[in-house]
Amino acid sequence: MLSHDVFFTLTDSSPSAAQALISSCHSYLRDHPGVVFFSVGERAKGLERGVNDKNFHVALHVVFSDRDSHDAYQDAPEHHAFIQENSSNWASVRVFDSSVGGGVGRA
Numbered sequence: 424m425l426s427h428d429v430f431f432t433l434t435d436s437s438p439s440a441a442q443a444l445i446s447s448c449h450s451y452l453r454d455h456p457g458v459v460f461f462s463v464g465e466r467a468k469g470l471e472r473g474v475n476d477k478n479f480h481v482a483l484h485v486v487f488s489d490r491d492s493h494d495a496y497q498d499a500p501e502h503h504a505f506i507q508e509n510s511s512n513w514a515s516v517r518v519f520d521s522s523v524g525g526g527v528g529r530a
Contacts, residue, residue, distance in 0.1 A: 424459065424486055424487060424488060424489065424522070424523045424524060425486070425487045425489065425490050425492075425493045425520060425521070425522060425523065426484070426485075426486050426487075426519075426520065426521050426522075426523045427483075427484075427485045427486070427487065427493055427496075427518070427519075427520050428482065428483070428484050428485075428518070428519040428520075428521075429482070429483040429516060429517070429518050429519075430476075430478075430479035430481075430482050430483075430516070430517045430518075430519075431444060431479060431480060431481040431482070431483070431513055431515075431516055432478060432479050432480060432513070432514045432515040432516075433480045433481065433512050433513065433514060434511075434512050434513070434514045435512055436480045440512060441465050441480050441481050444480075444481050444509055444512070445463050445464065445465070445481060447505060447508060447509055448463040448481075448483055448505070449463065450505075451501045451502065451504055451505035451508075452483070452485065452496075452501070452502065452505055455492070455495070455496045455499060455501070455502075456492060456495065457487045457488045457489060457491070457492020457493070457495070457496070458485055458486070458487060458488075458492070458496075459486050459487065459488050460484070460485070460486035461484070461485050461486075462483075462484045463481065463482065463483045463484070464481070464482060465480060465481055465482075466479055466480060466481075466482065478515075479517070486523060493520070
């Protein structure tokens with residue numbers, strides 16, 4: 424599996440702007456072929472340890488069944504529409520792609 428984690432820092436970081444991005448993620452990004460896990464939300468408040476990265480407002484987490492599903496998602500019209508609709512409010516976007524496997528209770 425491949426985990427695609429995207430951290431958005433917003434120009435307008437108001438609660439309504441963050442919620443608009445979260446809603447757009449749900450509308451455009453959750454139902455692609457090969458998605459086995461989808462989650463999006465605001466940075467958790469109150470987690471202020473020195474190791475916590477606080478330089479983002481919204482985090483998107485999508486786990487794909489394989490690399491081919493991820494690659495198809497990157498080229499999907501819905502993904503491009505999401506970028507077009509939302510990118511004007513992105514101060515920065517950081518993407519972390521990693522291979523994942525196993526899980527709780529698995530070897």
